[in-house]
Amino acid sequence: KKWKQLSRLQRSVIIFLFAFLVVCGVISYTSMEEPWKSLTSKRLDDQKPEPEIPGLKLANPAVLPAPQKADANLGDYPELSPQRPPKPPHIRRGPSNLQIKAPRRDVWLKTRHDPSRVTEELLQADKEEKTEKSVISWRGAVIEPDQSTEPPSPKTKDLEKPSSVEAEDQKEPVPINERQLAVIEAFRHAWKGYKDFAWGHDELKPLSKSYSEWFGLGLTLIDALDTMWILGLKEEFEEARKWVANDLVFDKNVDVNLFESTIRILGGLLSTYHLSGDSLFLEKAKDIGNRLMPAFKTPSKIPYSDVNIGRGTAHPPRWTSDSTVAEVTSIQLEFRELTRLTGDEKFQKAVDEVMKHVHTLSGKNDGLVPMFINTNSGQFTHLGVYTLGARADSYYEYLLKQWIQGGKKENELLEDYMRAIEGVKKHLLQRSQPRKLTFVGELAHGHFSAKMDHLVCFLPGTLALGAHNGLTADHMKLAEALIKTCYQMYSQVETGLSPEIVHFNLHAQKGQKDVEIKPADRHNLLRPETVESLFYMYRFTGDKKYQDWGWEILQNFNKYTRVPTGGYTSINNVQNPSNPEPRDKMESFFLGETLKYMFLLFSDDIDLINLDKYVFNTEAHPLPIWVPA
Ligand code: DMJ
DSSP states (O other), rough: OOOHHHHHHHHHHHHHHHHHHHHHHHHHHHHHSHHHHHHHHHHHTTTTTOOOOTTTTOSSSSSSSOOOHHHHHHTTTTTTTOOOOOOOOBBSSSTTBBBSSOOOOHHHHHTTGGGHHHHHHHHHHHHHHHSSSSOOOTTTSSEOTOOOOOOOOOOOOOOOOOHHHHHHHEEEEEEOOOHHHHHHHHHHHHHHHHHHHHHHEEEEETTTTTESSSSSOHHHHHHHHHHHHHHHHOHHHHHHHHHHHHHOOOSSSEEHHHHHIIIIIIHHHHHHHHHHOOOOHHHHHHHHHHHHGGGGSTTOOOOOOOEEEEEEEEEETTOOOOEEEHHTTTTTTHHHHHHHHHHTTHHHHHHHHHHHHHHHHHHOOOOOHOEETTTTTEEEEETEEEOOSSTTTHHHHHHHHHHHTTSSOHHHHHHHHHHHHHHHIIOOOOOTTTTEEEEEEEEEEEEEEEEEGGGGGGGGHHHHHHHHTTTTTTHHHHHHHHHHHHHHHHHTTSOOOOOOEEEOOOOOOOOOOOOEEEEGGOOOOOOOOOHHHHHHHHHHOOOOOHHHHHHHHHHHHHTTBBOTTTTTTOOTTTTTTTTOBBOOOBBBHIIIIIIHHHHHHHHHTTTTTTTEEEEEEETTTTTEEOOOO
């Protein structure tokens, strides 16, 4: 009624004013991008800490993370860093949910103390990474540049040169040197014997020009696959691959030793898969991994030593229900990696359970473990004997290596490792006479024995690896002393080759050497441990004496163990240069480990299996270090 009573002019003014107000309102609303944010930020402003009132405490303390202490080791626990940049980009291999590339540590370190540079640096890194192209290697597989272990460009004319794509995209390859060529030559000679007389069988018998069978699974061929890759032996690799594709069958009624087949076959297939990117090797690894699983079906979940991979049954050795401690605790790197690659948790679960169980067990002596464990009770047996040699050795090695593999987060493994090394120092370390060589002996029911297996020579390398990964520098000092001793185990012997076991002299006597050898221990099986440690020592110190020592050893292998018609042989007597008594057997680890570590020792290319990206299993098969979470 009132509206009607207004003049036309009055009505127009009111309509105009109303419209004006509506338009202003809309404009001011839309100019706020996220209107609700203003409320939130207002609330955050309101949350500014009140000036502290003496005696008054908040009932619910703030949930924000506490600032880091200045001395906290942020490098080891990047997730705790208050300035943690967003996750750097990763390259993936295998199933898309799995990463194997180490984080961009360069970017990480540069930006950690300057958050304003984080985004800029990461964008740059991302850009650089995108421009890095995947390259096709001669093996016909796609290699991601950061993960590739492309062998240095071979100089020999019968080895193929890298393609032009590789030459453009990759760092200048470090040329192969004379000593590495000598390793290639040795490998080819060994391979010739295997190919001519033992192709597809487990081990070459080079003198009788035949073979021996252990599992009947082409052990030497599988153990040697990644060595051929690393040495750049294209033709040999392709031929061996064909055999794996067409002839390697695991569906066989055969008993295999769980540990040996894990470290040599599963480990060899997994590392070859990583180096080549060829899924054939992953498929085979899954197959053998699954077939080994029945070993874990025991009352204690400590696995049996033997599995029938065709029947799916497992059992302990005939005379006991015990397993060897080193064997049940040195299969973890491989099964954990198999879970990471397949997404199937059962593999890792089974081996992690063993480690957790052993972690809690009584019967250790300052971290040192006995040699046997019962598969029914889960308890250590034959208590009181402690060694770093046969039956216990790789337990210590895998404590450290699992910790590294998993991104240095599994503290129990590190604790056990550190405690064990303290145990070694306290109970097993001694010095010989007259040269005062530091060595690791054995303890039997409180009695020290100055006996050291050649197997113990893995220890300097492991200690050095730990020190490289941030553990105490004392470990490096001990490593330096021990590798010197291991070298003396070669150089004080007539052939320049170490026996299987030595006894050190503890009391000085005129004209006596530090090292004594008993008749039963005079054999040499072409073992890798000293060369393995020399490789780590050279990588971490750059001291050329380690290369020179390795070179002497290679020459002595050539002098006393090389069989003219092909292959190398174990010998029975390292003390008799005129007749070292060949044993007629070339162990698969000579190709899998000894020659591989020799080649790496003589290389000056730290990216040829970069030790910040790969961890070697106990059979020298490199597996990727997982990206820290
Ligand atoms: C290899 O099978 C492995 O290195 C294992 O850890 C110990 N024995 C041989 C080599 O000596």
